[in-house]
Amino acid sequence: MGKNYVTVLTIAGSDGSGGAGIQADSKTVGALDCYALSVITAVTAQNTCGVRGISLLPVESLYEQFRAIADDIRIDAVKIGMLGSSAIIRAVSGLLRELENNPPVILDTVLGSSGGTTLLPEEAIEVMKAELFPLATLITPNLPESAILTGMKQPPATDEAIEGAAVMLHEAGAASVLIKGGHTEGGECRDCLFSNGRFFWFSSKKIETLNTHGTGCTLSSAIAAFMARGEVMERAVEKAKAYTTEALKAGAGYHLGSGRGPLDHLFRFR
Incomplete structure (x- = not known):
């Protein structure tokens, strides 16, 4: 018998421009020594300038895609991205409950x-x-999403408010919460993790670049990859943030399209 791949299943929409969605997830997972599996929830028409159209896939297609994989291949971690509808959310919820090995599930909201x-x-x-x-x-x-999910009138702006939002989201049912601080002003990006009753803060210098398309997808799929490889939560987040920062830094030197370009997910191999 040969070696086994460490696998990450990403459930998300397709981005034909390659910067976000399934494409960004797959590149990230592969770059971090895991094998990328995918279930596509939607096909988007988008480029570096924005989204032009969204076509959600039928729920029956999700069931077929997921079960074809799960019946044959062990899934070591799951990353969830764009879902698009209540029906798709309910379908994904039911399918996750079918996994007997209970892999870590990273939900990018x-x-x-x-x-x-x-x-x-x-x-x-x-x-x-x-x-x-x-x-x-x-x-x-991210900060704006945390406000919407908690019912806040505006995104939390102080450390205390961010920690409060994380606790509220935990009380809403999430085991652990990572609130991403990329939308804050200033030259530092600070992310807050609430896990097992403790707060962990991760800081990095902001990268001056227009090429930020798919940053959230990249970070969440990187966390899934490191957790699939056995890293504990805090260490997985730390390593994923470092990888994403380096991908942003490397991608800043490239030009693609006329809008916000992608990160360089494969910088380690260039």
Whole structure:
């Protein structure tokens, strides 16, 4: 018998421009020595300038894709990205419950694109909280998403407010919460992890670049990859943040399209 791959299943939308979604997840997972599996929830028409259209796949297709993989291949971690509807959320929730090995599940609470396109209808937000928060090992909202998910009138701006939002999301059902601080002003990016009753803060210098398309997808799939490889939560987040920062730094030197370009997920191999 040969060696076994460490696998990460990513459940998300497709981004034909390659910067975000399934494509970013797959590149990240591969770059971090894991094998990428995928279930596609939607096909988006987008480029570096924004999202032009979204076609959600039928729920029956999700069942077929997921079970074809799970019936044959062991899944060591799951990353969830764009879902798009209440029906898809409920389908993913049911499918996750079919996995007998209980792999870590990283839920990137994607509510909209960086360009402002809504990717999850408002009425589906409570469904996501009810159906997927209890199944998630970790959720990874950014500051604006944390405000929407907690009902805050504006994104938390202080360390105390961010920690309070993390606790609220934990009380809403999520085992652990990582609130990403990339939307803050200033030259530092600080992320707050609440896990096992403790707060962990991760800081890095902001990279001056327009090429930020898919940063959230990259971080969450990197966390999934490190957890699939056996890292504990805090260490997985630390390593994933370091990888994402280096991918941003490397991608800053490239030009793709006329808008916000992608990170360089494969910088280690260039």
